[in-house]
Amino acid sequence: MEPISRLESLPTELTITILNDLNLYTLLGCRRLSSHIKSIIDDTPILQYKIELGITGMTDGPNTTMTIEERRTRLKNYQDAWANVESKAMEASPTPMTGQRWKLVGGVLALSRGPRS
Structure with missing residues (x-):
């Protein structure tokens, strides 16, 4: 009997327990063993x-x-929030002491030294 056949002959609950103890890279590698193991991983x-x-x-x-x-939902919401993060530009205003213009763009405060800078 081949090793893959022995793994596939185990009860699904035991297979899930074994797969859950593997590290991420080994678990991803197991998806390539057979369509049966892949479906267990993808459906659990x-x-x-x-x-x-x-x-x-x-x-x-x-x-x-x-x-x-609930954990998966929180993780997805977290990923979505980071994927859709947007910075808001603030309108430039002259500083009282120097008359130079500061502008906040993309979270960076920049000093304008003229119309082209």
Whole structure:
């Protein structure tokens, strides 16, 4: 019997437990073993959460009462917020002491020294 066949013959719950103990790179590599293992990984929320955390470079926090789906939703909202971050430009105004114009653009305060700078 081949090793992949033995892994596929285990109960799904045991396979999920084994896969959940793997590090991210090994877990991603296991998706290539067979379509059966790939479907287990792709259809299991805890394994998907582990992959999504790894992609963002984050790790799971201490034990919490939140479900995996709630954690995945928070992670998605966090990623969406960072993907859609926008800076707001402030209108330039002369400084009282020098008469020079400062402008905040993209979170950077810049000093204008004339119409072309």
